[in-house]
Amino acid sequence: MSAPVVLITEPLAPSAARALGPGTDVRHVDGTDRTALLAALADADGVLIRSATRMDAEAIAAAPRLRAIGRAGVGVDNVDLEAATRAGVSVVNAPDANSVSAAELTVALLLAVARQVPRADASLRTGSWQRSAFAGVELSGKVLGVIGLGRIGTLVARRLAAFDMRVLAYDPYADPGRAAEAGVRLVALEELLDSADFLTVHLPRTPQTLGLLGFEEFRRMKPGVRIVNAARGGIVDENELYAALKEGRVAGAGLDVYAVEPCTGSPLFTLDNVVATPHLGASTAEAQDRAGADAADAVRRVLAGEGVPTVNHPPAPAGPVIMAA
Secondary structure (H helix, E strand, O other), X not given: OEOOEEEEOOOOOHHHHHHHOOOOEEEEOOOOOHHHHHHHHOOOOEEEEOOOOOXXXXXXXXXXXXXXXXXXXXXXXXXXXXXXXXXXXXXXXXXXXXXXXXXXXXXXXXXHHHHOHHHHHHHHHOOOOOHHHHXXXXXXXXXXXXXXXXXXXXXXXXXXXXXXXXXXXXXXXXXXXHHHHOOEEEOOHHHHHHHOOEEEEOOOOOOOOOOOEOHHHHHHOOOOEEEEEOOOOOOEOHHHHHHHHHHOOEEEEEEOOOOOOOOOOOHHHHOOOEEEOOXXXXXXXXXXXXXXXXXXXXXXXXXXXXOXXXXXXXXXXOOOOOEOO
């Protein structure tokens, strides 16, 4: 019998290969090289990807033995879930791996926007000493509005409650008891928009959340609100955010994600009241290590015929992968 073949298509921490176990034939291919990827998939029982590899219908069709796609991270935008489900392929991810890193970056962006840290740093490096030009605002006593009270939203709420912020959250699926334990009051979206001094977004990008914060929502927000989005691009309408920032209705924004990525030329980058980073939410050594290991372990368990939570719900497998020599 030959060992199941698992392709690793992007750089992952060494812990990922270790998590697959000694009984796995681990192979590597450049997932951005389409020709090489499609050829390598012909023998694959599992595949481990990050964000650059597209596992679309064509790629899934090129892998007749494929049983599991593991995403070393949370979002699975680059996987065709319908095609995977039709083919009986389980899609698994690492939903907890990036949570702390994403929450900490959210707090970092919020503080940077509140205290104008990047502008002050850039000014000082040019030899200018302008203390009065970079006055900020305190978080203490302010209202934080959290849109999406899942893992990351809850971590952000707990951390910013320690700054003596009053935390409101909108999430129709959140458990009221767990919210109360985190010191969060659940409210309707309209009340959150009316009340928040700072607003953070923690939602997946879906047809329902795309453009959730647009023209009407910005007009409803408290004047001078500051917004942070380190979740997914497109949830905040970038054109409407630009207009609101230019008009002063929104005092500042911290952005780590964009509607189209890579993004290097947004009009938002021309504004002094925007702090922007290039999708760094999961970019810590700890998160990368956890993401690769967690996704690899989930792929290993799928191939072994074990039960494992999946992003999609393919037909139940007949058993572990065993191939004749």
